Amino acid sequence: MSWCLDTLKVTGIGQAEMSSLCSFEFDAASEEEQFLVVNGERKVVINTLTFKQSVLDKELYGKKDIVHFIKVIDDTLDHLRPEDVKLISEKYFEKTSQKLTVLQNYKY
Known part of the structure; x- marks a missing residue:
């Protein structure tokens, strides 16, 4: 059975759009890195997933x-929520000194 996950896809420098990845696409990913720890006690993190x-x-x-930003809770993938996107934008600015413009192409 196939499933899909709400993500944030980088489309350029300082630009991203709401997107999704489906279960069959994860095998094609080449690299996953931790980007942001949201809650250390619950093991909630935002990772980057790169398809080279x-x-x-x-x-x-x-x-x-x-590159997609994905959310992981206790080693289980979860949908990104608006509050996650806000945290990603803040961390992106902290790391790059650039504002991240996010296009939202579907409703939550």
Whole structure:
């Protein structure tokens, strides 16, 4: 059975959009890193999940790696909520000194 998860997809420097990933897509991810600890006691974290493009796709077609922010609670994936997006934006600004503009293309 397939399932999907609400995420935040980076679309450019300082830009992201609400998106989703489905269970079958997670196998294609190449790298996961911790971005933000939301609650250490409950083990709530926001991670980045990177889907790397091949060197050929980058050179010939100008494709870029795709990065999603995902939420993990006690080692279980969970949907991003508006308050999570706010925390991501704040941490992004702290790390880069740039405001993160988030496009929301569907309702919660």
